[in-house]
Amino acid sequence: MSEWVVETRGLVKRYGRLVALNGLDLQVAPGAIGLLGPNGAGKSTLIKCLLRLHRITAGSARVLGAEVQKEGRNIRRRVGYTPEQDCHIPGMVGSEYVTYCAQLCGLPFEAARQRAHEMLDFVGMGQERYRRVDTYSTGMKQRLKLAQAIVHDPEVVFLDEPTNGLDPKGQSQMLRLIQSLWREHGMTVILSTHLLHDVDQVCDQIILLAQGRLLVHDSLEHLKAQRRGAAEVVVSDREEEFAQACRQQGWPSEILSNGHVRVEHGGEDLAPILGVLRQNGLAALEIAPSPNALEEMYVQALETAHGAA
Amino acid sequence: MALHELGYRHWEGRHRGIWRRRWTISAHGLKAVLANRWMRYVLTGAWGLALLQAAVLFCIGQLLVADSLIVQWSANLDGLLRTFIGSLTLWLEQHPEISVRTTQNLVFYNFSLLYLTLALLAITLAIPHLITRDLSSNAIIIYASKAVNRLDYLTGKLGILLGLLTLVWLGPLLAAWLVGNLLAPNWHFFWHARIPLLNSLLFVGGGMVFLSLLGLAASAVSSKEKAAVGFWLLLWLLGNAFVPPGQRQEPWLQHLSFHHNLKQIAEAIYQPKTELERARDNIPVLGDILRRPMHRHLRDWRAPRTRPAGMALGILAVGSGIYLLRRTRTE
Amino acid sequence: MNSVIHAHELSRWYGIVMGLNHVTFDVPAGLTGLVGPNGAGKSTLIQLITGQLRPSSGELRVLEARPWNNPALMARIGYCPEGEAVPKDLHALDWLVALARLSGLDAATARRRAGEALARVRLARSNWNRPLAEFSKGMRQRAKLAQALLHDPELLVLDEPMNGLDPMGRQEIAQILRGLAQAGKSILISSHILAELEALCRNFLILNWGRVLASGSRKEIRQDLSQWSEQLLIRCDDPERLARHLFEAGLLLGFELRPERNQLEIRIRDPRSFYATWPDHLLRSGVAVHEIRSESRSLRQIFEHMTS
Numbered sequence: 001m002s003e004w005v006v007e008t009r010g011l012v013k014r015y016g017r018l019v020a021l022n023g024l025d026l027q028v029a030p031g032a033i034g035l036l037g038p039n040g041a042g043k044s045t046l047i048k049c050l051l052r053l054h055r056i057t058a059g060s061a062r063v064l065g066a067e068v069q070k071e072g073r074n075i076r077r078r079v080g081y082t083p084e085q086d087c088h089i090p091g092m093v094g095s096e097y098v099t100y101c102a103q104l105c106g107l108p109f110e111a112a113r114q115r116a117h118e119m120l121d122f123v124g125m126g127q128e129r130y131r132r133v134d135t136y137s138t139g140m141k142q143r144l145k146l147a148q149a150i151v152h153d154p155e156v157v158f159l160d161e162p163t164n165g166l167d168p169k170g171q172s173q174m175l176r177l178i179q180s181l182w183r184e185h186g187m188t189v190i191l192s193t194h195l196l197h198d199v200d201q202v203c204d205q206i207i208l209l210a211q212g213r214l215l216v217h218d219s220l221e222h223l224k225a226q227r228r229g230a231a232e233v234v235v236s237d238r239e240e241e242f243a244q245a246c247r248q249q250g251w252p253s254e255i256l257s258n259g260h261v262r263v264e265h266g267g268e269d270l271a272p273i274l275g276v277l278r279q280n281g282l283a284a285l286e287i288a289p290s291p292n293a294l295e296e297m298y299v300q301a302l303e304t305a306h307g308a309a
Numbered sequence: 310m311a312l313h314e315l316g317y318r319h320w321e322g323r324h325r326g327i328w329r330r331r332w333t334i335s336a337h338g339l340k341a342v343l344a345n346r347w348m349r350y351v352l353t354g355a356w357g358l359a360l361l362q363a364a365v366l367f368c369i370g371q372l373l374v375a376d377s378l379i380v381q382w383s384a385n386l387d388g389l390l391r392t393f394i395g396s397l398t399l400w401l402e403q404h405p406e407i408s409v410r411t412t413q414n415l416v417f418y419n420f421s422l423l424y425l426t427l428a429l430l431a432i433t434l435a436i437p438h439l440i441t442r443d444l445s446s447n448a449i450i451i452y453a454s455k456a457v458n459r460l461d462y463l464t465g466k467l468g469i470l471l472g473l474l475t476l477v478w479l480g481p482l483l484a485a486w487l488v489g490n491l492l493a494p495n496w497h498f499f500w501h502a503r504i505p506l507l508n509s510l511l512f513v514g515g516g517m518v519f520l521s522l523l524g525l526a527a528s529a530v531s532s533k534e535k536a537a538v539g540f541w542l543l544l545w546l547l548g549n550a551f552v553p554p555g556q557r558q559e560p561w562l563q564h565l566s567f568h569h570n571l572k573q574i575a576e577a578i579y580q581p582k583t584e585l586e587r588a589r590d591n592i593p594v595l596g597d598i599l600r601r602p603m604h605r606h607l608r609d610w611r612a613p614r615t616r617p618a619g620m621a622l623g624i625l626a627v628g629s630g631i632y633l634l635r636r637t638r639t640e
Numbered sequence: 641m642n643s644v645i646h647a648h649e650l651s652r653w654y655g656i657v658m659g660l661n662h663v664t665f666d667v668p669a670g671l672t673g674l675v676g677p678n679g680a681g682k683s684t685l686i687q688l689i690t691g692q693l694r695p696s697s698g699e700l701r702v703l704e705a706r707p708w709n710n711p712a713l714m715a716r717i718g719y720c721p722e723g724e725a726v727p728k729d730l731h732a733l734d735w736l737v738a739l740a741r742l743s744g745l746d747a748a749t750a751r752r753r754a755g756e757a758l759a760r761v762r763l764a765r766s767n768w769n770r771p772l773a774e775f776s777k778g779m780r781q782r783a784k785l786a787q788a789l790l791h792d793p794e795l796l797v798l799d800e801p802m803n804g805l806d807p808m809g810r811q812e813i814a815q816i817l818r819g820l821a822q823a824g825k826s827i828l829i830s831s832h833i834l835a836e837l838e839a840l841c842r843n844f845l846i847l848n849w850g851r852v853l854a855s856g857s858r859k860e861i862r863q864d865l866s867q868w869s870e871q872l873l874i875r876c877d878d879p880e881r882l883a884r885h886l887f888e889a890g891l892l893l894g895f896e897l898r899p900e901r902n903q904l905e906i907r908i909r910d911p912r913s914f915y916a917t918w919p920d921h922l923l924r925s926g927v928a929v930h931e932i933r934s935e936s937r938s939l940r941q942i943f944e945h946m947t948s
Contacts, residue, residue: 038806039777053453053639077324077456087447091341091438103333104455106324115320122317134446139678148451153320167677168834169947172940185317194806197835234937236859236915257671257818259842259857269877269928274919283915285859287932292839298807 005030005156005188006050010059013045013212020045022212023059028190032182034199034220035192036298037209043192044084046209047158051081064155077105080149080157084164084192086141094129094136095120098147105152112151119147123177138165142174150181156188157181163198171198178202196294206294208301215301223297227290229266231273232256234286245280246273330457334465339472342435351431352477355424359481359488362420366489369412370498372398400592407591409501411584413489417505418579421482421512422572428478428516429545429568432524435473436541437534439466439525440637444532453639463525463633470521479513505579512578516571519626523567526629529636560614564621573618582610644669644795644826645689650698652684659684661850662698667828671821673837674830675943676847682830683799685847689828690719690797703794715743718788722799725784728773732758732783735772740790757786761816778809785816796820796827802836814840838939846946853946862937868945869893870908875931879904885925891918902930 006028013021021042035043048054050063052072061068063075089097095116102112120129123143128136136144142162149157159178163171179202181187191202199206199220206223208216216223235242239255246253246263249272253263265272270287277284290296342348402408443449452462486506490498527541548566555563563569576582589603643666652659660681676682687693688700691707691714700706705713727735733754740750758768761782772780781801788796801817802810817840821827828845831837837844844861846854854861876882883895883904891914893907908914922929935941 036807038808041806048639051454053450055640073327073456073458073461076454081454083447083450083454085447085450087450089448089451090442090446100333100337101451101455103325104330104452104457106326106330106456107320108322108325111320111322115318118318149454150317152456167832168675168940168943169677171832171834172944180317185319194804194810195833195835196807197833234859234934256839257821257842258838258840269930270932271923271928274923274929277919278923281916283918284932285915285937286934287929289931295807295811299811302808 004028004062005064006190007062008050008059009061011046011049011056011061012058013042013049013054014057020212021049024209024212024214026207026214026217028205028207028217030186030188031205032179032189032203033191033205033207034203035190035207035209036194036196036199037215038302040211041209042212043209044160045212047081047160047190047192051076051079051158077152078155080152080154082142082145082149082157082159082162084160088133088136088141088144090134091132093132094125094140094144097133097144098129098151101148102151107152115151115153116147119151122150123147124173139167139170142166142170146174146177150187154187156190158190158192160192161194162191163193163195175201196298200294206297208298210302210305213305215305216297220294224290224293227293227296228268230262230264230290231270232286232288232291233261233263233273233284234259235261235277236283236285238282241280242276242282245276245282249276324456327457327461330455331461331465331468334452334457334462335468335472338438338466338469341438342469342473343476345434345438348431348434351427351434355427355431355477355481356484358420358423358427359485362416362481362485363488363492365416366413366485367492369416370409370489370493397592404591405497405501407587409498410504411588413502413505414508414579414584415581417482417486417509418575418581420485421509421575421579424478424482424513425516425568425571425575428474428520431473431477432470432520433538433541433545435470436524436528436538439469439528440633441528441532441534441537444529444636445534449637450639459634459637459639462637466525467521470524471517474517474520479510479517482509482513508578512575515574519567519571519622522626522629522633526632529633561617564614564617567622567625570618570621573613573615574622576613577615577618582607582612642669643667644703645828646699646701648699650688650700651696652688652693653696658850659693660688663850663852665845665852665855667826667845667855668843669824669826670843671817671827671829671841672843672845673841673939674828674845674847675834675837675939676830677947679849680847681850682847684850686719686797686799686828686830690714690717715791716794718791718793718796720784720788720796720798720801722803726772726780729771731769731771732763732775732786733768735783736786736790739787743791753790753792754786756792757789758783760789760820761786762812776809778805778812781805781809781813782816785813789820794826796825798827798829800831801829802831802833810836834939834943844939846943848947854942858937858939858942861942865942865945868936870911870934871936872906872908873931873933873935874904874906874929875902875933876904877902877928877930882922882925882927882929885927886921889921891921 004027006026008024008026011021011024012019024046035046037043045054049056050061050068052068052075056069064078066075068075089100092100098116098119099112102115103109107115123146125140125143125147128140133144142165146162149159162178163174166174175198178189178191182189189202191199193199203220205219206216207214233242239259239261243253243255243261246265251263251265253261255261263273270289273287453459486502486509490502524541527544528537530540531537545568549568551562551565552569555561585603585607645667648664650663651661674682674685684693688695689702689707691710694708702713703716707713736754736757737750740753741747745753763779763782763786767775767779772783775783785801788798802813805813814836817827817829829837829841843857844855845852854864874882879897879899879902883897883906886892886906887895891909893909895907896905898905
């Protein structure tokens, strides 16, 4: 057994002349992993290769210690997946569908039925579970997708854009569920998304791909620590005064379009800012250190890669 | 504890084997297919036909035994006919290897082809539920992300049609064989009816596998139900339209019809012509009476074109298999 | 009054179906986020503002004028609809020039304006003469934005401008919008991604079931929700020591320690006096503080609180 959930070596995937994955070397430890990258970077391709939905062109990949090329079926028994596109097995009601999915993973009917209902409870689906899947709204379909992906109690779950098409309330409910999968139930989550805020909230590791190559694989904490010394401050009033006071300290400061003040104070913790606030009798409602660390890392890594290419 | 944890629970249990998972696909699909109202009519038709076949077998059985109901009834008739029937049954009773086998072979040949038409109807009704809808709702990717692969999926789906055809074709035929021979005047019938049974198993078994493959391929043609059913009907009915011109001039044309090809194979297996000839040549009196009217018929009876028919079916089956594998790729 | 959009008892009905019901609000100049669940009335409001729909009753003024059947006003509003409604085989520049000509400009001015608009959305000159079909999603979205900027409008109305974009594309659009706001444009953006709106906008308009639940800045909205007790999350080196310090100072209603994540969650007794002395208390506790987050002030939490 290996300690890695996902391990790839020189993984290459080509579609005709298009190179989707270009020699990817990865060693992913259990956790909540955010899979990031621009459109066409190879995020979905990577997931599909790991599930053996797509054939690997060259190199090797292991999931939960098992060779993907040889043991696709056994791996999928221990892994869950929510595809990006709209999809379901037609002609069933919700609870029947999830039960069926569990049976397809090898659960006996009694256990499948029981777990299906528990998962539907978990994703917060009520009586709708007795309605036909074909009639579901986008929000319910996304919940159902999550339920079918975890019904067989997988060790890893791959989520491809799970908050797409949801309204704000649906998004935050979905994120809370995803968050609890790793934090409370120890299920490794690999979340592919365009929404950095989602990753910021849910994940503890980041994988950034571009043009089929790995740009960054790091823990979120480490990424943020690298960008210490800048903060966004929400003051209760007198923003201009605060920005001015910070500038007097020699810190570059600006008022952002949303009224927050961005200060580059250079300190290890927030003490310098608190000092300025106390001095000027100002009140801060919120102080977020390097709130855009992820965004900045993303842009910087891609620009560097672009420059190198 | 007053408050109970109702959140996520882990599952620890033994996983079922791969055949159980394939069976799950078949069972679910079969349930969906049988839920159709028209399908129930077809099923009723098939089992009604089985009843009819059993009745026919029963009547024939009665004809072949000296102390049977029909012979006793004929005792009330006038002298010549009574003597005739009496001597005929006596002969037939002494040669069951000809009488039972020949008659039953002919009955099973004809009924097999009747069931076949019902089976084709049943497939028509089942097609939307097989792969068509899975294509339209992207279900393939859901299947492919579970612990089943493409072959498992297709095996499971094939199981739906095999199950359905068992219900409308093989099942009624076997039931008729069993009931017909149970009602026969004596137990020897079972032994002498073994050849028709084996012929039926061979033809119907092979036909079922072939039709399942073909039906499955037809349902994978399109993600629109009407298009898939239309394609199937075109394959079936338009193919049949090529048979008459094919018989007149270009013989290869008739092999465009898989229905016709199946009939040819049935003829090759049951050999109804040989059976009729044997009856004519061996049965005293009756054979002589029948000789003249049967002569023209048997002379014009062309031998089945077994080899090209078999090749056409083989090509279709292999083509269907390859097509199915390509259509259900997730890449 | 310098409100850009002003609605007074505005309603819009589609037969028996409610689009917008008796809403009164003001949208000030600057960037404003339009938030609401599906079916809240966002599209109806956008269509009313851009003059595509006529109000059933009530008053709506955009830039001091009624939008319905008012071409003069439309020349001052730029609108960027949802979806990818661009002609695929046209070149970006040709498309914009054609649109400008359609709105009555002469050829030379149309060309100049189209070029300006494309420059404003930072579309590289090398892409101007490429068909839109070859554009990436982000570039297409920017071309759409350029289309809305063509006649140099005072107000921009954008429906889900970042839908389907990757983080780079989102960042680019956000930067362009910030730049436009700085240049004095007013912008109304609808989006489902609250965190993004929060990073961009000072003011918000929260809709639900055809009604306006709240309007104004987060601070103002939060102030009006005074019944809802305030919670803060503090990430620091020694949460226990900080908790003791704050508790002894009598500032807290209650607190919860999460030592494994170096976090302390506190509930505040009286926000006004609390915030006045709060930097002082933090400093005096001697604990290194890394982050102060107010969960109950985030747009997401406010939105959920109001729509639940």
